[in-house]
Every structure is written in structure tokens, then in C-alpha cells.
Amino acid sequence: MLRVMLCATVLGLPLTAAAFNGKDLVKLCNRTDVPSKSACQAYIEGAADGAYNTIEAIGGTTGPRVGQYFCLPAGTTPDDMTTAVRKWAAGNADKLDYNASTVVALGLGASYACRSEP
Template sequence: MLRALLCTCALGLPLTAAAFTGTDLVKLCNRSDVPSKSACQAYIEGAADGAYNTIEAIGGTTGPLVGQYFCLPAGTTPDEMTNAVRHWANHNGDKLEYNASTVVALGLGATYACRASN
């Protein structure tokens, strides 16, 4: 009986899982406890790293490329990245239904836009 219950739960879980949205990220980042703040920063760093690696896989990150939303300067800290995303989210509440990783890319792009090389 326990095995049947576990199988039912395991099979039902993917059907009820929802995407992590910008609204979810903002709620996480607005919490004041240390684990939530750490999770917020870790998500933003991971999403930024994932975007960087995707761009690298399709041709490099040495300048403004099609699809490259942001260019982080060397030495950008996790706190600076988090503040950039939070600032963008506070001014773009109508876009928080987007996937959280999209919100990260748009938020970082608003602060760390790529500059054309001369």
C-alpha cells in the first residue's frame, strides 16, 4: 500500500509542478532570512551563468550579440546582480509572470547592457 502511494505521488508531481516565475523570485528575494537571501542570489547567479553559457555555445560572449541580454563587467558581485534584478522587477511588475530566468536576464540587461565595440 505504501509503495502504491509513493508511486502515485511520484507520478502526480510532474503534473502539478509549475514554472518558477518572476513573481516567485521577487517573493523569495524580498524575504529577510539568510537562507532566502542566499537562495535568491544563487538563483540569479545560476540564471546569469546559464545565459552566459548558452551565448557561449552559440558563438561567444565578446560583445553585443543577437540574443545577448547583458554583459557583466569583471568584478560584478552577487549583491550588485541581485540589486539590479530587484530594481528592474520593482519597475516592471507587469512582466513578472515571465519565467524567473527571463526576469533575471531582463533585469541584468537593464543595468548591464552590452556596449558595441569600436
């Protein structure tokens, strides 16, 4: 029994080590079924939230900070964010091997660039 569990674990490792990249995100977001659309939107929201929390931890989100790719204006909807990421991905196929969360940050940055404080 222990041998079977060990073999199953070893065989499963390559599957869990694969990173979710931009190509995977685009495939997910291009699907038309409701669960896929929801998963796409949830991933983008989660990645954006993670980036926001990281920036907050290193000094705040008011104005451009080191590593801050985007500044979402009040009222930005999940649909707006998904559209921005999909638009960026469509024009940057050469960058879709990047990690999916990086693709989200770059896509949002293209539509919601931070403005310098006066």
C-alpha cells in the same frame, strides 16, 4: 504498494510542472532571512551563468550577440546583480509572469547593457 507509489507520483506531477516565475523570485528575494537571501542570490548567479554559457556556446561573449541581454563588467558582485534584478522587477510588475531566468536576463540587461564594438 505499487498503487500507492503510482498515486503519489500522479498527485505530485502538478507540483513539479509549475514554473518558477518572476513573481516567485521577487517573493524569495524580498524575504529577510539569510537562507532566502542566499537562495535569491544563488538563483540570480546561476541564471546569469547559464545565460553566459549559452551565449558562449553560440559564438562568444565579447560584444553584443544575438540573444545576449547583458554584459557583466569585471568586478560585478553577486550583490550588484541581485540589486539590478530587484530594481528592474520593481519597475516591471507586468512582466513578472515571465520565467524567473528571463526576468534575471532582462533585469541584468537593464543595468549592464552590452555596448557595440567600435
